[in-house]
Amino acid sequence: MRTTAYVRVSTSRQAQAQTIEQQLDRLRAHVHACGEDLASEDIFRDDGYSGATLNRPGLDRLRDAVRTGEVERVLVTDPDRLARNYVQLMVLLEELERFGCVKAE
Template sequence: MRVALYARVSTQRQAQADGVAQQLDRLLAHAAEQGWTVVAENIFRDDGYSGAGLKRPGLERLRDRAALRHLDRLLMTAPDRLARQYVHQV
């Protein structure tokens, strides 16, 4: 199974507090509990990017890999990591 992780924090303060690393640690632990391997190229992160917009480097790379059908599953700590608005999350 090709598993991807996505983590995002919206403020520089959260980025400096290493909020993304904490999210990724939780996601990697969950994947390991499930017996899934996550390769480095399938870890996507956006440090200091608001969820209001959809133009973020990590999210764009994630969408590109998903469009190519290179992923089977996506893990994130909460849907609002993708976008604030539900319509954008879908």
């Protein structure tokens, strides 16, 4: 099962409070505790992009990888890293699941 991580910060204040590296440290620790490693090609990131839109380069690449069956699990530190809007978040989660991503239990 290919596990990936999606990380994002949208503002300079956010970048200082919760940096991408802090998010990655948390996600790498989780993956490592599960007996896996997170390769650099398994990290999808968006620096300086708002969660108010789903049109982001890193998220677009992640969605493409999920659609083609390359990704089976996506980790985030918080659901708002994927989308700020609840409806957009639900649409995105349904899309990921429809293309084979497993749901965390």
